[in-house]
Amino acid sequence: MSKKERKRAMVVMKFGGTSVRDVDAVRRVVEIVGREKRPRVVVVSALAGVTDGLLDIAGQVESGEGTAAQDAVRGLRRRHEEMAPLVRDPEQKAALLAEFDDRFDELEAIVHALAVVEEVSPRSRDTIVSFGELTSSRIVAAALEDAGIPSRAVDPRTVLVTNGEHGSAQPDLEATDARLLEKVKPLLDQDIVPVLGGFVGASTAGLTTTLGRGGSDYSAALFGAGLGAEEIQIWTDVDGMLTADPRMVPGTRVVPHLSFDEAAELAYFGAKVLHPSTILPAVRRDIPVRILNSHRPEAPGTRITRSPAPGVAGPTAIACKRGQTRLDIASTRMLEAYGFLRRVFEVFERYRTSIDVVTTSEVSVSVTIDDRRALDAIVADLSEFSEVSSEDGMAIVCAVGDGLRRDPSLATRMLGALEGLPLVMVSQGGSRQNITAVVRDGDTASAMERLHRRFFETGDSTPASA
Numbered sequence: 373m374s375k376k377e378r379k380r381a382m383v384v385m386k387f388g389g390t391s392v393r394d395v396d397a398v399r400r401v402v403e404i405v406g407r408e409k410r411p412r413v414v415v416v417s418a419l420a421g422v423t424d425g426l427l428d429i430a431g432q433v434e435s436g437e438g439t440a441a442q443d444a445v446r447g448l449r450r451r452h453e454e455m456a457p458l459v460r461d462p463e464q465k466a467a468l469l470a471e472f473d474d475r476f477d478e479l480e481a482i483v484h485a486l487a488v489v490e491e492v493s494p495r496s497r498d499t500i501v502s503f504g505e506l507t508s509s510r511i512v513a514a515a516l517e518d519a520g521i522p523s524r525a526v527d528p529r530t531v532l533v534t535n536g537e538h539g540s541a542q543p544d545l546e547a548t549d550a551r552l553l554e555k556v557k558p559l560l561d562q563d564i565v566p567v568l569g570g571f572v573g574a575s576t577a578g579l580t581t582t583l584g585r586g587g588s589d590y591s592a593a594l595f596g597a598g599l600g601a602e603e604i605q606i607w608t609d610v611d612g613m614l615t616a617d618p619r620m621v622p623g624t625r626v627v628p629h630l631s632f633d634e635a636a637e638l639a640y641f642g643a644k645v646l647h648p649s650t651i652l653p654a655v656r657r658d659i660p661v662r663i664l665n666s667h668r669p670e671a672p673g674t675r676i677t678r679s680p681a682p683g684v685a686g687p688t689a690i691a692c693k694r695g696q697t698r699l700d701i702a703s704t705r706m707l708e709a710y711g712f713l714r715r716v717f718e719v720f721e722r723y724r725t726s727i728d729v730v731t732t733s734e735v736s737v738s739v740t741i742d743d744r745r746a747l748d749a750i751v752a753d754l755s756e757f758s759e760v761s762s763e764d765g766m767a768i769v770c771a772v773g774d775g776l777r778r779d780p781s782l783a784t785r786m787l788g789a790l791e792g793l794p795l796v797m798v799s800q801g802g803s804r805q806n807i808t809a810v811v812r813d814g815d816t817a818s819a820m821e822r823l824h825r826r827f828f829e830t831g832d833s834t835p836a837s838a
């Protein structure tokens with residue numbers, strides 16, 4: 373890398389909702405951003421709980437509770453106004469408060485209009501929910517400026533270009549990369565810190581879209597990839613990727629290093645600390661991702677890179693995904709199994725429903741799905757050539773790790789740890805990066821605790837050092 377290129381190396385720093393929850397939290401963000409000497413782009417979530425609040429408002433409008441919805445908008449207005457002490461300069465403070473006024477007046481008007489028809493389309497829901505990130509990014513930019521760090525809020529709708537799938541929009545990488553160069557890069561070149569709300573974008577038709585819950589991580593990774601970042605930092609409220617969800621399992625510990633594959637798998641199977649799509653853009657440009665704790669910035673966190681951690685035996689972490697539905701599909705033409713699987717999978721493809729776990733025998737197949745929206749139609753189509761039964765209330769528990777490849781006894785040990793719990797399905801992938809069991813939802817906590825005890829509290833697995 374030439375000297376000039378080294379000078380331009382930049383980082384993306386993403387702060388989640390709890391990292392911007394109140395005045396003290398944003399002050400910590402300002403300190404962390406101030407300490408980073410490389411050019412940086414800051415990506416922020418809505419203040420903690422605000423996205424939930426906005427979705428509740430949409431729900432209230434739909435169920436005819438217009439007055440309650442307006443009360444809730446007033447509550448959010450006050451919550452944001454409480455952030456004003458972050459700005460000491462009276463003129464800047466007045467400008468920020470005036471902007472809040474405009475924004476929340478607009479939200480009130482939208483809620484009022486929708487309350488008349490008692491209907492919120494996916495498009496309107498995205499407009500409502502985008503207020504969280506649009507406002508938080510403005511607050512963080514103002515707080516940085518106040519601390520003497522030149523900064524500017526950039527509307528993510530002018531940068532993140534997506535398709536029109538409201539609520540779970542897909543990014544247009546090429547268009548977004550071009551916008552990053554046009555709207556964000558010039559600020560970096562002038563030593564100004566651009567601050568963008570995550571999660572929010574706009575379709576090519578200019579309509580506000582969102583990437584799906586937890587999508588700010590994905591925005592950060594998309595921006596990092598587009599700008600050729602040296603590192604994508606995900607600042608959150610835990611010390612990194614932990615060996616299991618700390619809300620379910622006691623005694624978890626930090627995993628210092630993960631490969632992209634491991635991180636993607638853990639995020640997909642429920643490790644909420646990373647949005648499942650976060651790793652894709654990082655892989656595209658081979659950019660390391662770090663998970664860091666904004667409450668303990670000195671902690672080393674988790675580093676995620678292409679290469680697997682050397683010499684780790686056993687799983688790296690465990691995760692679970694609840695609320696799954698299992699379908700058992702048996703061929704009605706027992707001896708003509710040829711082509712059966714193709715027909716089965718075609719049905720799921722037709723309804724754009726992805727399958728998580730599959731187990732098969734010659735004439736039957738069991739699958740799990742978590743998107744039930746098309747379940748009736750799927751069952752009807754499958755019934756044309758098979759006998760189908762479905763059951764809700766399932767959970768996937770899985771052990772993930774590159775080290776699983778090196779450890780042939782792992783499946784046995786995993787099943788041993790789960791002994792006595794009814795296992796609905798068991799699957800070990802060809803790449804052997806994860807071993808998955810499907811259990812009844814009520815058994816999830818017990819399954820996770822047993823697995824954690826077996827693999828992380830008995831010296832059975834040692835995460836590599838960073």
Ligand code: ADP
Nearest residue numbers: 388389390608609612613614616617643644645
């Ligand atoms: P943010 O608001 O910063 O995006 P999230 O709430 O989306 O934060 O993600 C952080 C939370 O993810 C943690 O507080 C933790 O409860 C949960 N979590 C679930 N599984 C894991 C895991 N394996 N490692 C770390 N955190 C996890």
Ligand code: ASP
Nearest residue numbers: 417423571585586587588
């Ligand atoms: N604010 C959005 C959410 O709560 C996006 C994010 O925080 O990542 O889902």
Ligand code: MG
Nearest residue numbers: 388586644645
């Ligand atoms: Mg998150």
